[in-house]
Amino acid sequence: MKKFMRTRGAAPDAPRANGHANGVAGELRYDDQHSTLSRCCSAAGAAGARWEDAGFAPRAALGRRARAVRWLRPHELCARPRFMGDAELEGEAEGGAGEADAGEAHEAGEALGAAAGEAAARWRCAGAGGAALRGLRAAAAALAGTPRLLARAVPPHSFRRHYTGAFRFRFWVFGTWREVCVDDRLPVRGAHLLGSRGALPDDFTLPLLEKAYAKLYGSYAAAQASERAGGGLARALQELTGGVLQSFAPPQQPRALLYQVLAAAVPRSTLLVATAAPEKENGTRRLRNGLLAGQAYCVTGLARVRGAAGDAAEAEGGGALVRLLAPGGRGLWAGAWARGGPEWRALAPADRDLLARRAPLPGHFWMSFADFARAFGRLELVHVGPDDWLGEPALHGRRPWRAVLARRRWRAGYNAGGPPGARAAHCNPQFQLSVPRGAAGRCHVVVSVTQQYAPGGAASRLLAIGFAVYELPADAAPRRAALAPPAERLRALDVTHESRAREVATFFTLPPGQYLLVPHTRARAEAAFLLRVLTDDHTDVWEVNDDNVIIRDFASVYAEMGGNVPPDIQANIAKVLGQWPPDEAEGAEAELEAAQLRAAVRRAGGGRALAAALLALRDPAARARLPARDLPALLALLGGWRRAWPRGACALPAERLRALLWAAGARASNKVLEALVLRHAPAATLRRAAFLLALARLHLAHERFRALDAKVKSNPISLEEMILMTIYT
Known part of the structure; x- marks a missing residue:
């Protein structure tokens, strides 16, 4: 997981990355060279026609309420309609071309107050109709004091310059800024708008923002239902700013x-x-x-x-x-x-x-x-994240947050272990937070976990999510503890109550030390999530992971045994080599056919796929033959893997795969372990044959990587990439 703070600002009207979640998808481009919609709208405007949004038809927007409703453009409702961008144009026209007023400094305070009053009037409703979105209106009014943040969600447009009938808005949805483009046709019944109408009679910023918000949710009714479900103001604040929100x-x-x-x-x-x-x-x-x-x-x-x-x-x-x-x-x-x-x-x-x-x-x-x-x-x-702090002058008098983000997902059988106290809770994603001893006093920390959601989706589809914070001992190793659940070894500082919500967040203070953050959801539930950690002091945050290591190499197993082969393995070797004359079996160039190796592996409890993987370990020339002298070492290695599997167990939960790999002399990273579960543990259930095959493929990937690394001076493939490619062959 990457920790960063941007120091380079962007253009005032460009969508900023916000340091924690707003830049996950990269900056968006809205110029005519990259947007088909922009070229279409420009062409329509040049021809005299205004763009109509076919993707948000009147019946889709209002449903049954679309009857007896007319859809009119602002020019049909008012002589000189305005949007946020038109106010700047009027100010330029009145101010002249760069001439300074002698009393400009003296009147700065009054001008600022007048501008603030006009901005508030833009978002103040002069009579709400049936489709008014009160939470959205209140959120926009609250953000009037941070104009750069508001302008990212509500970019300035104009009815005077380059007007095509299309208006673009941006809303934060699960870590990315989603652009919503609507035409300026507004629902009217009689002589009144169905939505909100701002206190400025000729300003249409508020009703157009409401229309874009309704399109984001699918309809006006869906947006209203989302507000009534709870958190209308809170939800709108997050969708307009992209910040971490607490209520x-x-x-x-x-x-x-x-x-x-x-x-x-x-x-x-x-x-x-x-x-x-x-x-x-x-x-x-x-x-x-x-x-x-x-x-x-x-x-x-x-x-x-x-x-x-x-x-x-x-x-x-x-x-x-x-x-x-x-x-x-x-x-x-x-x-x-x-x-x-x-x-x-x-x-x-x-x-x-x-x-x-x-x-x-x-x-x-x-x-x-x-x-x-x-x-x-x-x-x-x-x-608000550090990038937004850089781009918003109104926030420069405040201390910025440092931000860390990670996009991950819970998978059944891999890391969806359930809440603290569950049997597999130690499998949940783990992130270590280090507050250095040099930090002044206590460090303020905000931790947020957001699950993937769809605007307008039913709340019943959301999972119950939360996270736990544990204090680590000073000598804690920076790796996963696969054999001991954290809840049994560590003291929990904070455990959030599971909430069926889009986001759960906690604001607390931590003294210098080492801490473990463990996001969780329901056991074996699958969902993507976004972890955001904000701190007001220098801290280090990283995901707890293991290295890809083979502790017991097959080439050294037989040598360590000193020729003392267990009786079952010795009998298996005798059955294979007993088919040859003694002089041929003891020869240095004696080789086994693939069928003979399959028979030996079958007697050892493996199948055809396992035999093929073991053959590939000692057959780099792909001749489907194995030197007879390598058979004892392979069978001894296979016997060690079998001893790592619990005796008498036919199948085990896939969450135990990491501990089984450790017992068999191998360690795997989080990404490799996830791939092994997806490949060898269908329905989150692990069987012995699949476990043995997974070990054979891990050994094969390590062997191939060592061979490639010895041949190529600058190997462009990492060990993890080699393992992932080998797993799916």
């Missing part, structure tokens, strides 16, 4: 834990989005404390004041103030520590001025930590 319910969390989460997340490149209460069906409503239920508030700061009324213990956030940003300045807090309240007058002037300077933008307000824990029903944490 909390502040009223249900211990105050000390909630304060630790805020204190650790606020200084780092983590977006914190809080909502006051679940949104009602009739839209948002103002609460008695001034907040708007359902509106997304961004947590932007944390401070501690002296002498605050009702202070609790410092560890539980006593005397702490939380700074939040209300989109567009709507729904400001009206309780304690509101602007102009008596709490501010009780502060020292220096402290009051310092807190005021820390909340310069319109819409910022302070509230006590205790009020925050009571007033907000949900808190979403979006941990």
Whole structure:
């Protein structure tokens, strides 16, 4: 597994790799030379026709609700429609060609506030229709403060320049950015849009984003059903940012834990989005404390004041103030520590001025930590990777995360061992995390496991997933412990509750030391997963693996025995060699036919395939003959393999293959072991004949690699590649 942090930035409008999961599929290209759709749309625009999306027809988008619905373009609904890209064009036209205004520096704050208000109005609904997606709308409004992140998911388009009727959006789906292209025909019933309409009457960014989101899920109804299933805001935040996401319910969390989460997340490149209460069906409503239920508030700061009324213990956030940003300045807090309240007058002037300077933008307000824990029903944490931190200037004042990712999959019989406590839990994928002794204090760590999913798929298709964190002893060997399950030898620091969700994530702190991360799912369940590890300090993360090694070479087995051949092997040799005259059998050039070797292997418990593999070990010229002097060593080696198999067992679970290989004098890497299970253990069941054949093929691959390595100075094939090729021959 590769650990990296990018240091080279990309173009502002290019999709970034985000350091952990956003760059798994590489950067996408959207120019006309690489996109057939772009050329088609350009040609349609030149001819005067507008592109129509045949892949998202009206009946597919709305189903039965498509009756009595007209699909109109923005130009048919408004004289001068706008998208996010048109605002920049208008600013260029008004600003002139590079002439500087004398009062530009003085008016920068007002301009920033006006821009923030306009951005918030773009995502504020002016009257939701039946197809409104409230979680998506709230997520886009929360990301207005990080315009580069938002522009990756919602690239600027224009109704003024190069308009073809096609609009592209990007959503993060299981580690890759998926492009969704829709036309700008919107569903209208009567004189109203069926979806959301932004507070800016001529801006169509929100309804077009909703249409693209509905296409991602298959229809408007499927997107709405996904929101109703739970986590509408959280899911939309992840699909728009690609970050690692955690959800909390502040009223249900211990105050000390909630304060630790805020204190650790606020200084780092983590977006914190809080909502006051679940949104009602009739839209948002103002609460008695001034907040708007359902509106997304961004947590932007944390401070501690002296002498605050009702202070609790410092560890539980006593005397702490939380700074939040209300989109567009709507729904400001009206309780304690509101602007102009008596709490501010009780502060020292220096402290009051310092807190005021820390909340310069319109819409910022302070509230006590205790009020925050009571007033907000949900808190979403979006941990942003290092590449996004580099590309988003709004995050440069925060400390970036370091990121590690690994794409793996659980396979039945190989590494789907089940949750901790299961019989085969030690077979699960294992990743070692090393926090160096030089790390300052404790290292903040975020671990996330995401299983493969399909947008709009039923939640019942998701597996119950989780992960466990174990503390390793200081002298732990950097290899898999195949014979002793970790749960029996190690102390578990944290075991997540299995959740039938797309992603499970935990935010915790670790002192310097060695740790083991073990993702798990249901025993013998198969699914791909993405592991992401974020740390705020230098750490090393790698997958625990074994080397491909043959401990007992067949050429040395007979020599180590000193000629003391076991009676059963000696009798088998006598039956084969007894068919020849004594002078020929003892000759140096005596050779066995393939049929004679098959008979000997059959008496030793093997079959035709095993005999062919053993013959290939000592027949490099492919003459189908074996020197008679090599027969005792081969049969002795075969006898050692048979002794590694439990006596009396006809078949064993495939999860025991690694331990059996160790007992037979061989070690295999994770990839080789997976290939052996797929090739020799159908239905995750291993039989003795298949086990012996797997060992013979491993020995054959090692022999071929040594022969090739001796002939070629710069061997382009690795040992693992040679083994994988040999397994499937």
